[in-house]
Amino acid sequence: MTRINDKVVDRLISDYGFKVSGDWLREGRCPDCSKKSLFTHSTTPRVVKCGRLNKCGMEVHVKDLFTDLFTDWSATYKQTDISPNAAADAYLAEGRGLSINSVKGSYSQEQYTNRELGISSATVRFQLPNGGWWERIIDKADRFPRKANLKYGYDLKGYWWWHPANTQLPTELWITEGIFDAMALNEHGLDTVSSISCSNFPEHSLYELKSQYNKEKRTLPTLVWAYDPDKAGKDYTKKYVKLAESMGFDCVAAQPPYEKHRQLDWNDLHEMSRLTPEHIEHYRYLGDLLTATSATAAAVIMYMHTKRTSFYFEYNYRTWWFELDTKALSTCIGVDKHQVGAYMESVSDSTDVDEQMPEFVKSCSTVTELCNAKLEALYFQRNEITDESWYFMRVATAKGAVTTTITGDQLSSPSKFKPRLLSVYAGVFWTGAAGQLDIIMRHQTEALKEVKTTDFIGYSKEFGAYIFNDIAVHKGKSVSINEQDYFKLGRLEVKSLANSPMMQLNTKDKPNFDWWPKFNKVRGDYGTVVMAWWLGTYFAEQIRGIDRSFPFFELVGQAGAGKSRLLEFLWRLSGREDYEGFDPSKATSVAIYREFAQVSNMPIALIEGDRNDEDGKKSYSKFEWDQLKDAFNGRSIRSRGVKNNGNDTYSPPFRAAIMISQNEPIQASEAMLTRLLHIRLTREGQTLEGKYIVDELDRIPLEVTSQFMVKAIRNEEAILQTYKEKVRTYEAFYHAAGITHTRIALNHAQVAAMVDCLHLHVLDGIMTDEQAKTAKSTLIKMSEQRVARLSNDHPLVEQFWEIYEYLDSLADCNMNHYAADKKKIAINLPAFYKIAQSEGQRLPEQTEMKRLLKSSRKHKFVDSNVPVSSAVYKSKTVKCWVFEQGAD
Ligand SMILES: [Zn+2]
Known part of the structure; x- marks a missing residue:
């Protein structure tokens, strides 16, 4: 049996480069300062420390370095008859x-x-x-x-857990929240009990204890309330001190030291060797401050402890200022004014010298309120790109707390700080002076930690983590945002500065994919293909890392074919409710690029809004699809100027994936068309039963649907492994099957590999082998159609030429203004449209048609607005669109 200890030593050596030297492990690489300055014990490594105490001071428990080793105890230590408690x-x-x-x-x-x-x-x-x-x-x-x-x-109410090693009738008894805390303190010679929870006042146990002491005619022990330093622990401590005093017990308190970013309990302090008598003395001092009956009383305790003549402090969720009148004090204690400092220094505990000392200090000092809240700078955060930065602060009152950002500018003067405070928390007033604000903020912000940021929602390549609004997923594990509004992912501390989109992801419950058979029934193989692509978008950044590209998807279908509801369902799989996408033709370019920059590893759905504007006129998209081309390889699609001090232009790389949903296929260059997977949905085969199933799918709550994305990204490693194994096989297969256009072959092979990932790692045991197989066959057909589409015209252009041929064949209409032997076609579009209309032929609006005709292949486009001496109008000059006469 390998002890976990041995595994820890192995990992320290292999992961951090520690070297054994006697009883010590040394020269480990510090994760904070990167110097080879870590050390720890070699036989029982517990806390690893950085030797650069002043410059770095990193200190971490091996449990936090190798969480995986400390999670599965009964797998490592098997229970046996001889050791049932192994x-x-x-x-x-x-x-x-x-x-x-x-x-x-x-x-x-x-x-x-x-x-x-x-x-x-x-x-x-x-x-x-x-x-x-x-x-x-x-x-x-x-x-x-x-x-x-x-x-x-x-x-449990009213009782405690009594430590079996306590002395019979102790003179002092420590009461902790947890059993492990009681055990930890007990190892340092204290008699301890645990009330299990801070809300459990151990009344009955205290009465039992009291009767034992009374029987033995002994003085009752002093109770030391040693609860956690959080709000509940502190509030109950004050309450219980009063309750226990009313029962006849003398009471004091002790508090673990407060640290901003981790709450230390007695067990932690025990492991960090911070429970020596000197430490315990300090924790009692912290307890005295907590139980002080007034701000002045707390200030006096602080003065006696620190001997500083002026300082700020917090008491009862308010910020105060203490100022000692040294001259007055010197008169009280009978020494010269300039000797007060030296006198105070010379006595370690002035109450030994003069019991009246606290009274003297009280009468010779002033305590004023600076702010009716407690202010605490938690960390510093910066947007590297825009060079904006904020202090993230907690403003706490007895009623509650808010965390908020405050800029350096606002911290620098009361005239800016005061209104900012009032706007973040109603009724919180700063009433102190500028010098006092400076002292508080210098103290609070010195050596403040910095939390890393991203300016988008989703996967960060840099940090290897998915960062959403309130959860993050890192190496298969989900982590909730902490109280201070950032994620702690191992040693990494990070948050997103983006507020939208809001994703609601259920990471708690066991995944339930009962909806799959219904979805498959109504959506068939096309549904599977779209879902596989959608799954792939969660890994677009990693996939582009492997294959340099991730395909776009084009979902086409007439109104009522079910595009919107399919998209909405897919969004629900990603934790977004009531959302389909946005219409780029209606958005400003700034808004479009914001949409593009704010997400990573998720689709950006470009949808076609209502084609008819208010006047009932058809409005065609002005959006140039070709500008998206570079996004295929994850390159920036535009540079935007950012307001910072320099002239830098920020071009965020494209981190997402593109879904285009339209009634008609988009018109774009061949380069753009080869980047697309294309599916056309029709109303064919729609039934009432199918409609009911779609309604049913829409009613599945987001807590259930969002488990799809959660399961997928937690399985990141397995999915990417499968993807890598399969994509090359499929790519070769497509080429062998005659899809020799390399980009089209790769696009479809990528989604085929994602079908396998969907089948094996997300809908495992739910999706059948047959369903995966037929979806992959559909992909092959799709790739063949894509190749065919490239050698054909856009469907509307095809339609245009059909109408042309039809009109041209009519007896009295000659549509070509060139003479028959010219081998070119010259069309006057206004005249063409007029005749087409009179013959009952429907055509798209001229502006749209003009855009499309430029890509005409059947009759290759030559030029527009060419003056032609018309063969139809007896040599009159007309403006024409000219095409090469193609072969029929
Ligand atoms: Zn260090």
Whole structure:
């Protein structure tokens, strides 16, 4: 059996380049400062530290470096008859660094099964009074909605867990929230109990304790309330101190030190060797500040501790200023004014010298309020491209807190800071002076950490992670946004500055794809192909990394053919509700490029809005499809000027994928047409039954549909592996089958490989082999049609020439203004349209037709607006569109 410890040592050496030197591991590469300055113990590595204490100071627990090693305890430590608690023991000893000898017999290893999710885990279970128990899940606890359970139906209220190693009648008793915290403090010589939760006041246990002391005629112990330093822990501490005092107990508090970016509990401090007597003294001081009865009382405690004559501090969610009148104090204590500092320094605890000292300080100082909220700078964030930056701050009052951005400019003067505060939190006033604001902000922002940003939603190639609004997915694991509004992905701290699009992704429940057979029934192979392409868009950046391109998709069909509802359903698979796409012909170019720049690894759907404008006139898209060409390879489609100090132009690379949905195929160059996969939907075969199924699909809640995308991106590794294995095979197959246009062959091979990914890694066990096979056959037909389309005209141009031939064949209409032997065709479009109309032939609007005719192949376009001496109008000159007479 390999101990996790040994695996940790191996990984430290292989992943961070540590070298063994005696009892130490040294020269590991620091993930923060990149210097070879990490060190840790070699026999039992727990906390890894960077040796550049002042310049870096990085400190991380091996649990956070190698989370994978610390998740599956019962798989590593098998339960046997001889060691029934093997995994529980290892969890406590290696996972939490606790000694198990002092608690032996008070816990056991059990099994917990969550029936809803159909998963189970080993647990460490501790016995509680009156036949109850509390247990912690230890195998991949993240899978479960809760990491700990109480015995079903058990009422804990009023009782605590008593540490079995406590002395009989202790003089001081520490009360923590969790059992592990009580165990950690106990190892440092303290007598401890755990109330399991901060909302459980252990009233009955306290009465029982009191009666024991009374029986032995002993003085009651002092209670040390040692709850977590969060809002609930602090609020309950103050409440319980009063309650317990009313029962006759002397009470004080102790608090783990507050750190902005991680909440440390007693167990963490134990592992970081920060529970020495000096440390504990400091934590008691923090507790005294918490339980101080007024701001002035807190200020005096602080002064006695720090001996600083002026400082700002927080008390009860307000910010205060303390100012000592040194002259007045010198009179009180009877020393010269200039000797007060030296005098105070000379006595380590001035209350030993003079019990009246706190009273003197109180009477000789002033405490004023600077702000009726607590202000805290959490981190710094910057948009590298626009060079804009913000301090991300928390503004907290007793009623609640908001986090918000404040610019450096706003922080620099009260006249800007005051209105900003008022606008982020109603009624929060800054009433301090400029100098006080400077001192607070200098203290708060010095060496503030910086959180990395992206300016789009979706996959970041740079960070190898999917970053959405409130969840991120990194290496197959989803992470929720933390309280401070950023994602912690291993050592990486990142957030997106983009607010839209909003994606609602369900990462919690077990995926349910019961909708697939219904979808397949109404959408058939075309549906599978579109879905496979859609799945591919989630990996467009990685796929372009492999093949340099990701195909566009063109979904064509007459009104009512079901394009919109298909698109809307696909969007729902990606967590977007009531959305189909946007109409580029109606958007300004700035808006279009914003749409293009704000997403990564998801489709951008360009749809055709209502073709008829308000006057009932047909309006044709002015959007030039050819400008999208470069997006195929992920290159920028436009440069935009950004307002920053330099003259830089920012050209964001294209990170998404393009879906075009129109009534008619788009008109564009051959280069653009070869980049498209094309499907035409028709109303043919639509039935009432089919309509009901589509309605049913629309009613599936987003929590269910969005599991599609979640499952897909969590399986990133497997999907890309399958993609890489299959795409080359299919590409060769297409070439062998006669699709020799390399780009068309690759486009279709890519989507064929994604059909396999859909089949094997997303709809596994749900989509049948036959369904995957027929979808791939459909793709082959699509590629053949694409090749054929390239050698033909646009359907509307084909239609134009059909009408031309028809009109030309009529007895009294000669449409060609050139003489018959010229081998060229000259058409006067206004006249042509007039005659076509009188003959009942429908044509697209002239402007649109003109655009399309330039690409005519049947009769190759030569020039427009050429003056021609008309053979029809007896040599009168008319303006004509001229084409080469093609062979029939
Ligand atoms: Zn470092």
